[in-house]
Each structure stands twice: as C-alpha cells, then as structure tokens.
Amino acid sequence: MAYSFWVNPIAGNGVAKQKWQKLQSYLNEQSIAYRVFYSDGPGAIENQLFQSTHDQVPVVIIGGDGTLHEALNGLLKNKTLNQTRPIAYISAGSGNDFARSHQLSDDPIQAFKRINRQIEQNNVILLDIGKCLDEQTSEVSYFVNNLGIGIDATTVAFANQSKIKRWLNRYHLGGFSYFLAIFQSLQQQDAFGAEVVLQDQKESYCTNNAFLITVSNQPYFGGGIKILPDASSVDGLFDIILVDRPKSLGRLIWLIGALLRGNHYRYSEVHHLKSARIGLRSETKEYSHLDGEVIPARKNLLYLSTIKYPFYI
Ligand SMILES: Nc1ncnc2c1ncn2[C@@H]1O[C@H](COP(=O)(O)OP(=O)(O)OP(=O)(O)O)[C@@H](O)[C@H]1O
Structure with a gap:
C-alpha cells in the first residue's frame, strides 16, 4: 500500500512544510512508497477529497486543525465513497488543539511510526465528531x-x-x-x-x-x-x-x-x-x-x- 499524504505547506506558518520535508527524507531512506498532495489554497484538500475515489487507503494529513477540518468535510461530503475512509494525522499547525487533546507526538517521524503500527494492527480509533x-x-x-x-x-x-x-x-x-x-x-x-x-x-x-x-x-x-x-x-x-x-x-x-x-x-x-x-x-x-x-x-x-x-x- 502506498501512503497517501496531504500537506498544507502554510500550516503553522510553514512548520508543516518543514515537517513534511523531514518525513519525506525518512520515507525515501526506508524505501516506503507514498503519494503526496500539496494544498495550493484554502479548500484545496477538501475539494480534492470530496472528489476522491480511493475507498480504502487512509488519508495522512499534515497540517493544523483547519487542515484536519477540511479533510473531514471533504471525505464525509463525498457520496461516491462506499465506506468511511480513515484519517491519520500528523500535527503541524499553530494551535494544534486536536493534537494536544490526544497527546500526539510533535516529531513527524515518531508520529508516522505510530500511525504505521496502528494501520498494520488495524487499530483504528473511533472518535466523536x-x-x-x-x-x-x-x-x-x-x-x-x-x-x-x-x-x-x-x-x-x-x-x-x-x-x-x-x-x-x-x-x-x-x-x-x-x-x-x-x-x-x-x-x-x-x-x-x-x-x-x-x-x-x-x-x-x-x-x-x-x-x-x-x-x-x-x-x-x-x-x-x-x-x-x-x-x-x-x-x-x-x-x-x-x-x-x-x-x-x-x-x-x-x-x-x-x-x-x-x-x-x-x-x-x-x-x-x-x-x-x-x-x-x-x-x-x-x-x-x-x-x-x-x-x-x-x-x-x-x-x-x-x-x-x-x-x-
Ligand atoms: N496553499 C495554501 N495557501 C494559503 N492557505 C492555505 C493553503 N492551503 C490551505 N490553506 C488554508 O490554511 C488555513 C490554515 O491551516 P491550518 O488551520 O491547518 O493551520 P494553522 O492555522 O497554522 O493551525 P491551527 O488550525 O492548528 O491553529 C486553512 O484555513 C486552509 O484552508
């Protein structure tokens, strides 16, 4: 399975871009397959996910709470998906309230390793939205x-x-x-x-x-x-x-x-x-x-x- 990353480069005043670059080097070193979508403006991730057709592959978001919000709305409003597509999240915003409440790692490689384990063990967590x-x-x-x-x-x-x-x-x-x-x-x-x-x-x-x-x-x-x-x-x-x-x-x-x-x-x-x-x-x-x-x-x-x-x- 190739990971599907969705990056908002301006989140956290550019922190998301830096975290993605660090993670990208790690993925390349480890020969881990991935695709990446860079958001080019407000609403881009929501629109793209709204039109997406890959039912199974989890969406890995790199950004802040606003980027997570866009991803959630794009996926839930997408009527062509036959099943709910899970969201994985690497925090890289300014406020990071979601990350804070779930005590997520600030380090993108640690966060990715954890997500990787959860996916391998099919350890999905159902959260209230x-x-x-x-x-x-x-x-x-x-x-x-x-x-x-x-x-x-x-x-x-x-x-x-x-x-x-x-x-x-x-x-x-x-x-x-x-x-x-x-x-x-x-x-x-x-x-x-x-x-x-x-x-x-x-x-x-x-x-x-x-x-x-x-x-x-x-x-x-x-x-x-x-x-x-x-x-x-x-x-x-x-x-x-x-x-x-x-x-x-x-x-x-x-x-x-x-x-x-x-x-x-x-x-x-x-x-x-x-x-x-x-x-x-x-x-x-x-x-x-x-x-x-x-x-x-x-x-x-x-x-x-x-x-x-x-x-x-
Ligand atoms: N390429 C882009 N250029 C400008 N704005 C963008 C771009 N891509 C996405 N956005 C917008 O950036 C905004 C801020 O993103 P986000 O909320 O994830 O970061 P943040 O404000 O730094 O973090 P937090 O919400 O955790 O405080 C979102 O409203 C999103 O729609």
Whole structure:
C-alpha cells in the first residue's frame, strides 16, 4: 500500500512544510512508497477529497486543525465513497488543539511510526465528531474539535480581516494579530439572545446575555485554552459552555483568570452542559466558527449531533 499524504505547506506558518520535508527524507531512506498532495489554497484538500475515489487507503494529513477540518468535510461530503475512509494525522499547525487533546507526538517521524503500527494492527480509533445542520440552508458540515458562536468567532473574524495580519505572518508573528483582534472584538461583541436545546434531556437553556457559546468534542479551544476540562472525544456527548457577558471589564478579566486556572465552572456567568444532540439558536447576527474556520455573521439556527469517525493517531 502506498501512503497517501496531504500537506498544507502554510500550516503553522510553514512548520508543516518543514515537517513534511523531514518525513519525506525518512520515507525515501526506508524505501516506503507514498503519494503526496500539496494544498495550493484554502479548500484545496477538501475539494480534492470530496472528489476522491480511493475507498480504502487512509488519508495522512499534515497540517493544523483547519487542515484536519477540511479533510473531514471533504471525505464525509463525498457520496461516491462506499465506506468511511480513515484519517491519520500528523500535527503541524499553530494551535494544534486536536493534537494536544490526544497527546500526539510533535516529531513527524515518531508520529508516522505510530500511525504505521496502528494501520498494520488495524487499530483504528473511533472518535466523536460534530455534525452541524444549518436549518436555514439545509447545509451540513462537520467539526473535529469545536463549534463556537460569539466572542471567539468574532476575534478570529477580525484577525482574518486585519490588514496587518499578512505582514505579521511574514515575520512569523501571526499570533499577535489575534492579540490585537481581541481588543477590537471585546469592544464590538454585544451580548446576544440565544437558546440551547438539549434534545436528549428535553431541556432548554435561554439567555438574552450570551457572550460565548462553545460546543466541543474535546477540552481545548483557541490553541491550548482548556475551556471544557472534562470533555471526552469518545463518550458520544458534546460538552457545551455558555458564558454570559460579564457586567464589567474587571469581572471579565477575573473570569479569564479563572479560565486560565481551570476553575471557571464555579462562576455564575458560566454554564456547563452535556448532550449528544443540541439545537442552537442566536437571535441576532453573530459570527460563528467550526474548528477555527469562520462563518460570516448570521442569525444561527443549527442542529448539532455527534457521530463517530475512524482515525489512526
Ligand atoms: N496553499 C495554501 N495557501 C494559503 N492557505 C492555505 C493553503 N492551503 C490551505 N490553506 C488554508 O490554511 C488555513 C490554515 O491551516 P491550518 O488551520 O491547518 O493551520 P494553522 O492555522 O497554522 O493551525 P491551527 O488550525 O492548528 O491553529 C486553512 O484555513 C486552509 O484552508
């Protein structure tokens, strides 16, 4: 079997390209057969996998969470595949929340050796992923880490729009654009009306003061922030956090401190829920994101459910 590698060369500000070069030398030395596809722009890996016809061969992704997100969506939306094609993953992004939650090796050769063993032993792991149905457009998309509405999505949207981001990226300072965008989004993100319906429990949670809603398959978001400490990617459940807009800047800073210390659940603004199926509604136009990929501001009316997907990690 020839391995099928899918590389996003710009992930991790070029780290993915370096990791691939290191792994490629190893594969050549060991005479291991492979094919490689280099992503030449946003959506390229998703489109290519959407049209792929090789049912069996696992897809080995080298990139960050966004690249993994593209691969998952390309494969799951591909209706010509007769069976689910497993994803193997070598982390090479900036945030790497998926890799962090599964404690994956940072070294591409070690990561490949592990994947190789798992494939040989047919040791596939079924992980929870999120399926998101937009009830207004009937469009379906999938997320491997999390879906968010509110301040986190607004921050990523502002960072992406920022004129200086490209310039900062050139000097490997792209992360600084998020830091700047936080100040802009804190000024602009109003509290919004929202409803979270827990379909299994037949309960719902309503607020007119939402600031952040994150639905997650694993503990981390935003590049290492442990927002949902006890979330598990094998329990078949989403962990959901809903944070009300704090009353003052002081309270907001206090809450951020609690989040970084990991004891934020105890505060009155923070609501933690679990369910396998969720209805999610925002009354006003709000930015949202799936695995950090931003969706323009809109009124959200979403139906989310967990499904299982096979991985070699
Ligand atoms: N050739 C390319 N040029 C520019 N952008 C690309 C290219 N190929 C893919 N992309 C886009 O690059 C974006 C970033 O990729 P990815 O999220 O994997 O890396 P990252 O942001 O460094 O890592 P993380 O998501 O873990 O923080 C994705 O949105 C993807 O669509």
